Amino acid sequence: MEAKITVTETWLRKHRLLHVGATRHPFIHRIRDGNIDIPAFKTWLGQDYIFVRAFVPFVASVLTKAWKGSNDGDNDVEVILGGMAALNDEISWFKKEASKWDVQLSNTVPQKANQEYCRFLESLTSPEVEYTVAIVAFWVIETVYQESFAHCLEDGSKTPPELKETCQRWGNEGFGEYCNSLRKIADRQLEKASDDAISKAEAMFLQVLEYEVDFWNMSHGGI
Numbered sequence: 243m244e245a246k247i248t249v250t251e252t253w254l255r256k257h258r259l260l261h262v263g264a265t266r267h268p269f270i271h272r273i274r275d276g277n278i279d280i281p282a283f284k285t286w287l288g289q290d291y292i293f294v295r296a297f298v299p300f301v302a303s304v305l306t307k308a309w310k311g312s313n314d315g316d317n318d319v320e321v322i323l324g325g326m327a328a329l330n331d332e333i334s335w336f337k338k339e340a341s342k343w344d345v346q347l348s349n350t351v352p353q354k355a356n357q358e359y360c361r362f363l364e365s366l367t368s369p370e371v372e373y374t375v376a377i378v379a380f381w382v383i384e385t386v387y388q389e390s391f392a393h394c395l396e397d398g399s400k401t402p403p404e405l406k407e408t409c410q411r412w413g414n415e416g417f418g419e420y421c422n423s424l425r426k427i428a429d430r431q432l433e434k435a436s437d438d439a440i441s442k443a444e445a446m447f448l449q450v451l452e453y454e455v456d457f458w459n460m461s462h463g464g465i
């Protein structure tokens with residue numbers, strides 16, 4: 243018997259070009275090919291630290307929605323809580339990495355694309371954004387980084403040794419399993435969602451991919 247195609251699978255097929263654009267961006271290709279220019283990496287590092295700090299309240303809002311909107315037997319709260327714990331480590335890692343690369347985090351000003359993305363995240367904390375839509379956004383945000391950085395660790399990649407730890411942070415198997423758990427939660431929610439909620443969630447899927455592309459663009463001179 244053929245496995246049933248999930249909603250997220252249909253979106254990934256339908257919007258393949260945009261998905262590839264977000265997960266195989268030139269910034270990632272340059273890391274993987276060993277051609278990354280260090281100022282671009284440092285720009286990404288400083289900007290992503292700002293993003294991650296804004297990501298925490300968004301994840302907290304998803305956690306609240308999971309607590310209200312999932313059943314006792316589901317482990318949504320545990321999965322999201324695990325993500326929050328990882329973010330705590332991530333913030334410490336950014337501080338350590340910034341000092342290694344001589345990036346002054348306190349002097350880093352968010353660029354336009356980052357400001358807009360952070361503002362968007364803040365808008366998603368509203369109780370009016372349903373759990374299904376919020377969990378889709380969360381899954382896409384985490385998965386773009388997982389797929390992008392895992393690509394830099396595949397056989398044949400020429401990622402410079404000093405950037406391997408960065409790629410491991412999101413490209414490791416454990417992070418991949420966590421992203422799969424988020425995807426399963428999203429698909430379970432989508433299975434029981436109204437047509438209207440599914441359309442909103444699909445629009446969210448596309449919007450997050452676009453924000454991610456703009457975010458990568460920033461690191462190589464885009465605004």
Ligand SMILES: Cc1ncc(CN)c(N)n1
Binds near residue numbers: 294383387
């Ligand atoms: C822009 C962006 N997107 C996703 C992630 C993964 N948490 C991140 N750190 N930064």
